[in-house]
Amino acid sequence: MMRNALPGCFFFIVGPSGAGKDSLIDGARKLLPAENFIYARRVITRPAGSPGEDHEACTTEQFLARQANQEFLIAWQAHGLHYGLSAQLKQELASGRHVIANGSRAMIAQLAQQIPSLIVVEITAPAEVLMNRLVARGREKPDDVAKRLARKTQEFPSQVEVIRVTNDLTLEVGIERFVAALLTRVNLAPPSLRAVYKKIAGGVPTDSEYQELIKAIVNHEHTESALHAFLIACTHDLQLEEIISIAKARSQTVPRISWPSGMVVDKHSMGGIPGSRVTMVVIPIIAAHGLLIPKTSSRAITSAAGTADAMEVLAKVDLTPAELRACVLETNACIAWNGKLNHSILDEVMNALTRPLGLDTRSWSVASILSKKYTAGSTHVVIDIPYTSSGKVKSKEDAESLAQLFERVGQQLGLVVKAFATDGDSPIGRGIGPALEVRDVLQVLDHSPEAPSDLLEKSLFYASQILALDESVGSVQAGRKRAYELLASGAARQALDRIIDKQGRQTDYDFSNVKREAIQARAAGTIRRIDGFVISGIARTAGAPTDHLAGVDLLKSAGEQVQAGESLYLVQASDPARLALAVQAAQQDSGYRIN
Incomplete structure (x- = not known):
């Protein structure tokens, strides 16, 4: 210099x-x-x-x-x-x-x-x-x-x-x-660090500086300590204009996928709620209706199953861009792993830094999520933001604020975004773990009387919100009616089967070697709450999501009365040693709050 x-x-x-x-x-x-x-x-x-x-x-x-x-x-x-x-x-x-x-x-x-x-x-x-x-x-x-x-x-x-x-x-x-x-x-400041240092020092990088910054992150041009300091600065202070700049910069890192339809929809959840395989119910409903919905999802990070883990029980999820496109053009949808798609390299770099530090990167995530939707060719996106005191989003107020942020940033990218705050205090569905969650999904799609009512209701809610974006449907009420018809007629289940076959149907899993053990209530009372994160931890200890058959099968729901010694749930695993560890963890803390 x-x-x-x-x-x-x-x-x-x-x-x-x-x-x-x-x-x-x-x-x-x-x-x-x-x-x-x-x-x-x-x-x-x-x-x-x-x-x-x-x-x-x-x-x-x-x-x-x-x-x-x-x-x-x-x-x-x-x-x-x-x-x-x-x-x-x-x-x-x-x-x-x-x-x-x-x-x-x-x-x-x-x-x-x-x-x-x-x-x-x-x-x-x-x-x-x-x-x-x-x-x-x-x-x-x-x-x-x-x-x-x-x-x-x-x-x-x-x-x-x-x-x-x-x-x-x-x-x-x-x-x-x-x-x-x-x-x-x-x-x-060196050119490659100018925007990073500007943010660390309390300044606000310009659109062009954020574009160079994102490129430099992808190319590993920054030191880990500089990125740590940058992300901490973003956690403490990231203005709306910056979130928009980051979203736009990310959107330009890969070409946007072009689809033959003028309307391409997507559904995303901020996650963190055990079970809740709403996406796997919503996607076939929307596909059966006739809208394009190319869905890419992540694997589990801290939970017992991500959408990609659950879908992998049924079909191949590791799709190339060409395979994904072919699946969507033929079936109107896909449910694929996002590891080979979009900005996964950038997210891997950022997640490797943010997770060990425990940083609150929700604002950064808004830009990340919406830029992925944009480059995937989506035009309309519905976002689920679950809140719980032990989750990513702690309160309803935080969730509603985040929902507004999603909608404002989406508008700047030219997307129609509708985001909703939902109560995430308890698991959705009965199964926690890939195969058990798939069982719940299939029961809903098969219109089975055994289908978990909470999974059905939440799926209908989000399906109706997406369908209402279609001018031919016109309203949320009409969207709910249409979604229910597609479930009851079997059209949604048929749509899922077409997606599975096109992605590559997996062979059936052998449950004969699965071992199960019941976890019982220690005292009588009313189930006031089920701590989903404790339950998820037990399922992971049993082997989920690596062992797709491992997990927790809930037998009792919040609000129910139980007697001492009554079974609350079953823990299952393919490995007896993992099962023993999971049972030990459950006996220390069942996750059920009864009084």
Whole structure:
């Protein structure tokens, strides 16, 4: 990089003990261009080799003599020591280099009088983080640390520019935030990192910058720590305009599929609710009606089955783009795995970073989901947003807010989007696990009296909402009537069979080796709630979704009365050892809340 032609900036780093100023400065040395930045080495009346920063050691007498000789730009005292910054730093600034100096908050006003280009960088962290770090050092007692943190800090002079960097997560993320703040301020960020650093530093990347950013992520041009910091920034603050920019940028990464019909519909669920194979009922209903609905779905991540896992019990789901297109053109629909389609590479990169950090990426997901629908050629999309206190979306209010976001972003992409908040406090259907969930789906499509009523009702709701988008249907009420007719006549089941045959019918699974064991109520009472995430965990312990036959078969529903010793559900697995582990987990916590 070329050195600045204008005088450089003086970055004065301040912050409380425990904020990690020295660590961030040390880490920045590897990332900031050496020809543009210089690191001020403080003169301290502390012996050489003492713990802490690399400093120039001198005696008190030597320091005072140098101070009298005006060798310091500024000098101050703290903790019984003298500190000074060399006056030669002015020459570095005049040459265009940027100075990074660790200093005292109390010296800012004095420094501002000498350095017009002064920028204060305040390194901060929440009080509890500072407390933990200082106590871990072992230099002070917890009470003394608490008193230190309780001290009021001096206000910054109003005329001084202040940049704040929060260092509350990993050191790597803190360093990226620090570097981003500096490089963005002096416009020295590398092109491949410009948009990432802009966002990390609190700015808002433009449409074109987000386009370059998405391309760079796909091409693995960013470091993992930079992406961590970027995603955390997105979690804390992602404006509507940015979500739209991300959605548009993602939509341009792959060509949009063209279909012969002017109306192409899709249904998507935010997921997180065990069972709930609504999609596998809705798709054949819509296909039987005559609308195109190319459905691609994911495999399970934390649940006992994803739509692709369940469909794989019946048919091949690992379709190429050509196979998917052929299936849709012949049957009006598909239910395929999205691993080879759309933006799966981008999502794999992002998910690998977001899941370990436990980040709330719902806003990012809106852009991800809708861009996939757009590139799949969809024109109309219905979204299911289940909410539960233990799920991705915690409350009805959160779900409704997210629904509005889906609709607004969809409109900007030229899509008709209808999103609905639904209660996800209990599993939908009786089966939890691929084969058991397929059983529930087939019972609904076969119009069986044994079909789970909740799965039927939710499927009819979403089918009617999609069908209402068709002008020939006209209303949700007419859509529900049409959906029910297609179920009752067997047309929807026939549509599913056509899809299965075109994708590649799987051979029947052998249930003869499946072992089952009942989990019983320990006390009598009313089932107030079924914790679907506990049940899903038991099913996964039994082997689902890898073992398609493993899972949990619910025998009792919320609201029912049970007696002590009465069976609540069956746990099943192909592997006796996995079954034993699942039963052990169920005995520790059945997931049923009875009182």
